[in-house]
Amino acid sequence: MSYLDWIVLALTLTFIVGYGIYRSRENSNIESYLLANQSLPWYHITLSLMATQASAITFLSAPGQAYTDGMRFVQFYFGLPLAMVVLCITFVPKFHNLKVFTAYEFLEGRFDLRTRGLTAGLFLLQRGLSTGLSIYAPSIILSAILGWDILWTNIISGGLVMLYTVTGGARAVSHTHLQQMGIVTLGMVFAGVMVVKLLPSDVSFTDALHVAGKMGKTNLIDFSFDLSNRYNVWSGLIGGFFLQLSYFGTDQSQVGRYLTGSSIGQSRLGLAMNGLLKIPMQFLILLVGVLVFAFYQFTTPPLFFNQVQADKVKSTPYAAEYQALEERHARIQAGKRAHVMALTKALDQNDELVINEQREHLGKVEKEVQAVRQEARQVLSKSGGQDVNDVNYIFLRFVIDYLPAGLVGLLIAVILLASMGSVAAAYNSLASTSIVDVYKRMVRTDGSPAHYVKASRWATFGWGIFCIFVAQYASRLGSMIEAVNVLGSLFYGVILGIFLVAFYFKKIGSRAVFWGAVIGEFFVVVSYWQELTAFLWLNLIGCVLVIGFAGIIEWIWPQPSPKVPLT
Amino acid sequence: MNSPQEPPDTDGLPPFVRTWPQLYGLVVGTLVVLIALFYAFMTHFE
Known part of the structure; x- marks a missing residue:
């Protein structure tokens, strides 16, 4: 990186951290620290929801995924607007009217402390681990591309954010989200x-x-119904709906964002606007990846985008084999370019015959490129290379190799800021759940407001250290955006099932829902372990199993007097 | 006996809609339009 890039990067990060600290004043009680006194307008909520969901992984993985797999990933978000509508109608008024700090607080009123504790525990486990992955994702890539020690990139991604999250709580998180977005x-x-x-x-x-x-990268829509296909319209609408409903309705990192709204209306509008904006935003990110793919049809791309791994193999006995592959790859790319130019010319002349002919040629050449890349991965693996998936490196490699000085620094800042945005919300939610659902409810029930603010700060700090620790020891996970979503899908469906029973099945009591959730989670883990279905469907399966088992248990073993719902 | 009517729940509504169901309809309608546009985009460039 040039001096200009360093200056842009340092100024951007300093501005955000400084602004966050500036916004950290006036937190005298837990309402202020965890909910920003419920005073924020809808646009704060929309941008905060988006910044929380769009982590660094979104900006690193998604363009790479578009490069390798096309734009079909956008279908993953089709359930989101529908989920926003359900949240506005059901979840927001219930949470606001009860004046809860966390989503799980509601469950004690409806069921019992045990169900609240189980759900909060599942959340803490899932969110703690996935936040570690959110820190690790940009760290491993930045450290590989820029040659930084991963400990330092982890500390920047996960540690800088602690400076204002620990002191400023929800208010600082929300205000910095605006600038970050x-x-x-x-x-x-x-x-x-x-x-x-x-x-x-x-x-x-x-x-x-x-x-x-013409090379299959604008594959945005697939109407075929196939349970084993990760991304099609139906998995997005149905599986995605349950995932997003669960994520936004029961994951405190998101619930905590719209609970800061100054009224039910402001929270609703914030969610609805997120439903309008999220898919176009994701489309544009994927479009950047497709444009990078198009760029590399006219310029020879590297055989393997993780340059550090590619350099390492050159000092092993596999160097000659790898070099031969590089030469073969360069020859194929050179041959391909003639077809691409012919295609472009035919497109200008609207010559359908040549267009179809060139598309066929390019399809064959692309298969050859994929075959060489696969062989390269095998050579890297044989030579002891641990990270043989370069999807997450494609976009950043392009940025470093081709963008002008200053813009490289800005794009690296973008990735770090995206990471900081989602990590800040996660720290805040982990702290609020730990303090409100565990410490304040089960450990120390008679503390002063100042004591709980202090405890919340310590909890934020403690979770920060834990997440950096997870990031430091995270292993390689393929496309990390998928890894995070897979981890979420293991837990979200079950948590959503508990909430849906709470809202819509008033005759089901606490004992039935508790054991229904335990059995449901067991089956979800087995389904994933045995690869019975694509991961998005786990959200639906988990949710349906909890409702089904809870209903059966209640029917067989009825509870004499289920708790009366709070609303 | 007439019960007093509750005021309409319009707090936070943007000016281009009158009720919350209208806003929800707009969100769902936009999704349908986006799917149609994406389909058109895909078929045009493929």
Whole structure:
């Protein structure tokens, strides 16, 4: 990185951390620290929800995923707007009217302390681990590409954010989210514009999309119903709906964001706007990845995008084998370019015959490219390389190799800020659940407001250290955006099932829902372990199992007097 | 006996809709339009 990049990076990070600390004043009680005194307007909520969900993984993995797999990942988010509507109608009024600090607090009123504790425990386990992955994801990539020690990248990603989250709580988190989303959007727009500018002068934006489209990268919609297919319209609408409903309705890192709304209306509008904006935002991120793919049809891409791994193999006995693959790859790419240029020309002349002919050629060449890349991965693996999946490196490799000085620093800041945004919300939610659902409820029930604020600060600090520790020891996980979503899917369906029983099945009591949840979680883990279905469906399965088992248990073993719901 | 009518729940509503169900309809409608646009985008460039 150039001096200019370092200056841009340092100034951006200093601004965000400084602003967060500046916003950290006036936290005299737990309402202020954990809920920002429920005083924030809808646009704070929308941007905070988006910043919490869009971690660094979103900006690293998604363009890489579009490069390798096309844009079909966008279908994953189709259930989100539907989930926002259900949340606005059901969850928001219930949580607001009860003036809860956490989603799990509601469950004690409806069921019992044991169910509240089980759900809070599942959340702490899942969120603690996945926050570690959220820190690890950008760290491993930045450390590999920039040559930084991973300990330092973990400390920057997970530690800097502690400076204002520990002191400022929910208010600092929300205010910094606004700034972070502004900078992140600006950075991605610049990156998209730069990719188009870097295309050959006779290749336009639409030409690039046509080239990528002819090679199968604009595969946004798949209407086929296939349970083993990760991304199609139905898995997105149905599985995605349950995942998003569970994530936004029962994961405290998101519930905590809209509980800061100044009224039910402000929280609802914040969620509804998230439902309107999220899919277009994800589409644009994937579009950047497709444009990077198009760019590399005119410029030879590296055989393997993780340069550090590729360099390592060159000092092993497999160096000659790898070099031969690099030469073969370069030859294929050179041959491909002639077909791509012919395709572009045919597109300009609207010559359908040549277009179809070139598309067929390119399909064959692309298969050869994939075969060489697969062989390269095998060589890297044989040589002791541990990270043989380069999906997460594609976008950043492009940024470092081709973007001008200053913009590289800005894009690295974008990735770190995205990480900080989601990690800050996670720390805040882990602290609020630990303090409100565990410490204040079960350990020390008679503390003063100042004591609980102090305890919340310590909890935030403690979870920060835990998450950095998880990040430091996280193993390689393929596409990390998927790893985080898989981890969420293992728990979210069951947690959602508990909440849906609470809201809609008033005759089911605490004993039935508790054991229904335990059995449901067992089956979800077995389904994942045995690879019975694609992970998105686990959300639906977990939810249905909890409701089903709870209903059966209540029917066989009825509880004499289930607790009366609070509302 | 007439019970007093509750005021309409309009707090937070943006000016382009009158009720919350209208806003929810807009969110779902936008999803349908986006799926249609994505389909058109895909078929056009493929």
